[in-house]
Amino acid sequence: MSVFTPVTPEQMREWLVGYAVGRLTELRGIEAGVQNSNFFVTTTLGRYVLTLFESVPRAELPYYLHLMAHLARHGLPVPAPIATRDNDYLGTLAGRPAVMVARLAGRSVETPTVAQCERLGAMLAGLHLAGMSYGRRQENPRGPAWRETTAATVLPHLDADDRALLEAELHVQRALDAVDLPQGTIHADLFRDNVLWDGEHVGGVIDFYFACTDALLLDVAVTLNDWCGGPDGALDPQRANAFLLAYHADRPFTRAEREAWPTMLRRAALRFWLSRLEDFHRPREGEMVLVKNPAEFRAILRARIARPDATQLP
Amino acid sequence: MSVFTPVTPEQMREWLVGYAVGRLTELRGIEAGVQNSNFFVTTTLGRYVLTLFESVPRAELPYYLHLMAHLARHGLPVPAPIATRDNDYLGTLAGRPAVMVARLAGRSVETPTVAQCERLGAMLAGLHLAGMSYGRRQENPRGPAWRETTAATVLPHLDADDRALLEAELHVQRALDAVDLPQGTIHADLFRDNVLWDGEHVGGVIDFYFACTDALLLDVAVTLNDWCGGPDGALDPQRANAFLLAYHADRPFTRAEREAWPTMLRRAALRFWLSRLEDFHRPREGEMVLVKNPAEFRAILRARIARPDATQLP
Numbered sequence: 001m002s003v004f005t006p007v008t009p010e011q012m013r014e015w016l017v018g019y020a021v022g023r024l025t026e027l028r029g030i031e032a033g034v035q036n037s038n039f040f041v042t043t044t045l046g047r048y049v050l051t052l053f054e055s056v057p058r059a060e061l062p063y064y065l066h067l068m069a070h071l072a073r074h075g076l077p078v079p080a081p082i083a084t085r086d087n088d089y090l091g092t093l094a095g096r097p098a099v100m101v102a103r104l105a106g107r108s109v110e111t112p113t114v115a116q117c118e119r120l121g122a123m124l125a126g127l128h129l130a131g132m133s134y135g136r137r138q139e140n141p142r143g144p145a146w147r148e149t150t151a152a153t154v155l156p157h158l159d160a161d162d163r164a165l166l167e168a169e170l171h172v173q174r175a176l177d178a179v180d181l182p183q184g185t186i187h188a189d190l191f192r193d194n195v196l197w198d199g200e201h202v203g204g205v206i207d208f209y210f211a212c213t214d215a216l217l218l219d220v221a222v223t224l225n226d227w228c229g230g231p232d233g234a235l236d237p238q239r240a241n242a243f244l245l246a247y248h249a250d251r252p253f254t255r256a257e258r259e260a261w262p263t264m265l266r267r268a269a270l271r272f273w274l275s276r277l278e279d280f281h282r283p284r285e286g287e288m289v290l291v292k293n294p295a296e297f298r299a300i301l302r303a304r305i306a307r308p309d310a311t312q313l314p
Numbered sequence: 315m316s317v318f319t320p321v322t323p324e325q326m327r328e329w330l331v332g333y334a335v336g337r338l339t340e341l342r343g344i345e346a347g348v349q350n351s352n353f354f355v356t357t358t359l360g361r362y363v364l365t366l367f368e369s370v371p372r373a374e375l376p377y378y379l380h381l382m383a384h385l386a387r388h389g390l391p392v393p394a395p396i397a398t399r400d401n402d403y404l405g406t407l408a409g410r411p412a413v414m415v416a417r418l419a420g421r422s423v424e425t426p427t428v429a430q431c432e433r434l435g436a437m438l439a440g441l442h443l444a445g446m447s448y449g450r451r452q453e454n455p456r457g458p459a460w461r462e463t464t465a466a467t468v469l470p471h472l473d474a475d476d477r478a479l480l481e482a483e484l485h486v487q488r489a490l491d492a493v494d495l496p497q498g499t500i501h502a503d504l505f506r507d508n509v510l511w512d513g514e515h516v517g518g519v520i521d522f523y524f525a526c527t528d529a530l531l532l533d534v535a536v537t538l539n540d541w542c543g544g545p546d547g548a549l550d551p552q553r554a555n556a557f558l559l560a561y562h563a564d565r566p567f568t569r570a571e572r573e574a575w576p577t578m579l580r581r582a583a584l585r586f587w588l589s590r591l592e593d594f595h596r597p598r599e600g601e602m603v604l605v606k607n608p609a610e611f612r613a614i615l616r617a618r619i620a621r622p623d624a625t626q627l628p
Binding site: 249 | 333334335336337358359360361362383386387388389390391394396397398399400401414416433436437439440441443444446447515516560563564
């Protein structure tokens with residue numbers, strides 16, 4: 001599904017001459033992801049992943065690549081970009097911007113355990129702490145302006161109930177300014193399929209192409225909504241508490257964050273309800289995007305509105 | 315044997331506050347190595363190795379740490395130093411210069427196979443190619459000046475045969491100037507115990523504290539003497555050829571290197587015969603150095619002199 005641009009072994013062998021990682025022994029397309037073309041690359045020296053960028057503009061890539069390098073340098077298990085012999089991360093292969101990164105161990109889980117949610121909390125705190133010293137900044141492309149524009153685009157497609165839900169929620173969200181909360185570099189898309197588990201350890205956090213500068217609490221909320229709830233949107237208090245306590249131990253929540261928490265959980269749900277509505281009602285032409293069901297995030301949003309006290313920050 | 319300076323879990327917990335790698339879950343001394351104190355450090359986020367430097371002067375450490383970071387960034391499996399939240403690699407723990415590095419997978423082998431020697435050749439070529447763009451330089455502390463001084467120190471302790479062997483060899487070595495050969499950053503100590511194997515892959519190359527700028531061919535010779543010979547110093551042509559061909563495929567040997575090869579193999583043997591003689595006759599006080607038998611490298615030196623054509627460069 002996700003190899004949009006093919007790469008031949010011959011092209012790959014030629015590309016590898018620019019690196020110091022030995023010679024190609026295996027090249028294999030990866031059947032996952034919806035944004036880029038990915039390949040497992042094995043050489044005489046090691047195992048790597050090649051990514052061809054299908055839609056991210058070239059000028060935006062250094063923000064992501066240097067962030068991944070920065071986090072890896074701080075000991076986080078993220079895919080470090082590999083430098084060429086000329087010390088570049090970003091090249092061109094098969095007409096696409098291309099990068100090789102270190103291949104990480106592990107696989108994602110569908111149903112995380114309490115212990116995994118605890119590990120994940122520590123990991124997210126580590127990402128936020130290490131991200132503090134990252135020098136580049138990037139506004140969240142899914143921030144308030146995007147929220148308003150996208151809502152205006154999808155509103156005409158909604159039934160009366162959903163329209164009322166969306167309009168009321170936009171009103172609530174306008175009252176919370178993320179600038180009043182601790183800001184930093186956030187992953188912004190830390191769903192279960194973006195974390196690889198190697199036994200009980202986090203083997204890797206991947207897919208940094210939504211990373212940006214925003215409220216750290218937004219990242220906590222996006223992550224919790226996906227990892228600690230059921231399909232009906234209800235939260236599992238055990239997993240949620242394990243996740244939040246572990247995060248709090250390394251990056252303590254502030255009073256302002258405690259107050260903003262119920263609204264931030266709704267913001268995180270709204271952001272994905274909106275983007276899925278957008279994909280659903282206006283699929284982008286020529287892209288083989290897997291259109292995910294928007295109803296899942298409407299359920300989460302409704303559950304967060306119905307039970308604002310389902311979780312509290314430590 | 316090799317924890318000269320103890321570190322308590324409490325000291326370690328405090329030290330980890332400076333990093334973004336989570337909280338301590340296990341601390342364990344490593345019983346290997348003769349120069350530094352090493353510990354396995356496991357945290358909620360990952361697995362690391364802590365090194366306290368017992369003898370390398372602090373001012374010399376940045377050369378090694380930045381080299382390891384440089385090579386890791388280029389995709390080589392070397393222990394990348396972990397940066398603190400303040401972006402430093404080097405700190406102080408228990409009164410010693412200290413660094414944390416990524417923990418690599420695998421274990422060393424005593425008796426390498428032909429296939430492993432082939433992999434190793436590719437790895438050494440990769441180290442040399444990636445090292446070309448490393449900005450720092452450091453003269454080989456075991457270079458010609460050290461050779462002459464050390465020889466003068468140990469000569470009075472030798473019997474007539476060994477003295478004749480050493481004096482003749484010094485004479486031969488004075489005639490070969492490494493400046494006439496391709497230079498670069500070399501590991502200079504790539505013995506079997508400094509390479510970790512993860513199945514058929516090189517999982518890690520460790521112990522860069524002899525790295526320096528010198529003839530690339532010296533690194534090839536040091537490595538071959540240890541990996542491709544028997545205890546009597548005789549070379550195994552199968553392993554030697556596999557190693558040299560794999561190296562040559564990625565970093566082709568030059569004509570000058572082909573001519574210098576027999577002498578360089580002898581230089582590599584002499585360097586370790588001399589340092590072992592020095593350790594044997596003048597053990598440094600207060601250091602728990604494992605004194606290795608100098609006779610092993612005298613045998614290698616004699617074998618290389620007796621059979622200058624035992625290997626040839628491709």
